[in-house]
Amino acid sequence: MSYLPVDSARPEPVRVGLIGAGWMGAFHARSLAERIPGATLAAIADPAIEPATKLAAELGVEKVTADAADLFADPAIDAVVIAGPIRFHAPLSIAAARADKHVFCEKPGSTTLEELAEIEAAVAETGVHWQIGFNRRYAADFLAARRDLAAGVVGTPQLLRSLTRDPGNGSIPHAARVPQWTMFLETLIHDFDALNWMNPSAEPVSVHVFADALVEPSFKEAGFIDTAVATIRYSNGAIAVAEANFSALYGYDVRGETFGSAGMVQAGRATETAACRYTADGVGAETPRLNIELFADAYRDELADFAAHVAARRDGTAAPDHGVPVTPGLADARRALALARACIESVQSGAAAGVAGSAPEGTHDGAGSVAR
Structure with missing residues (x-):
């Protein structure tokens, strides 16, 4: 044989x-x-x-x-x-x-x-083909929420929220080595892309930031930021909040939400799984402590998507179709970075800052009405 x-x-x-x-x-x-x-x-x-x-x-x-x-x-x-x-x-x-x-x-x-x-x-x-590592788009819950948005589940987006709380123990020993503006360029940049992605067909217009060194106040004078909240106005009238902190004692916490005229979708959770234990000590659950734990599958899926796009160009085959826009490219990188740079400007001025490349504030898309 x-x-x-x-x-x-x-x-x-x-x-x-x-x-x-x-x-x-x-x-x-x-x-x-x-x-x-x-x-x-x-x-x-x-x-x-x-x-x-x-x-x-x-x-x-x-x-x-x-x-x-x-x-x-x-x-x-x-x-x-x-x-x-x-x-x-x-x-x-x-x-x-x-x-x-x-x-x-x-x-x-x-x-x-x-x-x-x-x-x-x-x-x-x-x-x-140029692709950027906005991995939240590939997380199953964020992608499911985005598909709901495309299906009209929430109607017209009105309020959005995205948060990133990095795990910590109440102090940041390496604070002196953290480059200035890391909060916006490396941490909240994910939230900016998530908010842009979860509010399709709208552009960020302006942002007002409150930021401080609340975990490590002794580094505040050196320009260190470990806590920030950014309020963003979009061209369709929606208002979004992005927040971050560098020391969540309970673990790595990433969540997103879009509320609209017909409902709401949420993504992310603070616990590692939906499993909870109920004992005499109370209710408890495991929490992720590393980005490569919380987003392990998303990190792999974004690389798999990248490889599939490259192979499609090489072999003359169809590019991956996720049902909704997923693969982040240069336009997405620019929109998120424009928000990050506007946040830096807002911190420096103490006032709201316009977002580069956006429509004038108050301009709405869709119905065509103008807020002011």
Whole structure:
């Protein structure tokens, strides 16, 4: 007896080079190497060569380098995942696009709108696929809520809320090393995208921020912010609130909500599962303590979506269809970053700030009415 031949229809995996082998990069590396059938981890680049080499050995990756330019010059690499410090996101995205490599870039796409415009120009010139890591769009509950919005479940959005509370123990020992404006550029940037996404067909117009160092007040004079609330006005009249804190004792807490003329949808919860224990000590539940716990599947699904888009371009096949707009690109990166920059302006001035690129405040879409 002999085995029968089998014709495999499985396409070649997308060969990805990882740039940045730190906390998030290492998680992406393991996902690409072990959990995403449509992709394979082909190379790792990081100036910290020792941990990069260790990670490559662990995952069976044969190519490791201290210089990302080696990935751009490698014809065997189809795409790159950029997971290094945010100050390098723009130059790496531009270099990758000019080398004809598709790009998945962790948030934010850049630190300024001017840098983002340079990325847009490079991507337009070469036509590569560029995607940003707004992972909440891929979380099952957020995606279900967005589909409800598309189906008209809430009617016209009127009030929105998004929050991020990072786990902590009541202090932030590394506060002195946190770059200024991290609150808006790296934390609330997720909430800004979630609010934009959950209020489709509207643009953020203005924002007013209250921010402080309530966890580590001794660092306030140095410009450190660990607590913030931003109130955002949208072009359809909706009002949104984004809030964040860097030290939630009970765990990692991410939630979103859209209330409208016909109802409400919510996403996220503070507990790890719906399971609760009821004992003489009261009611308790497990809570997630890490981003890679709460959003493990979402992180993998966004990379799987990225690989599918790259493969579709390579093979001339249809791009993934999620039923609603999901895959975040440069326009989404710009809208979220414009909000982040407006928040910084609001903190500096103590007043509301306009959002770059938006319609004049008070302009409503849909019915065409004007608030004032």
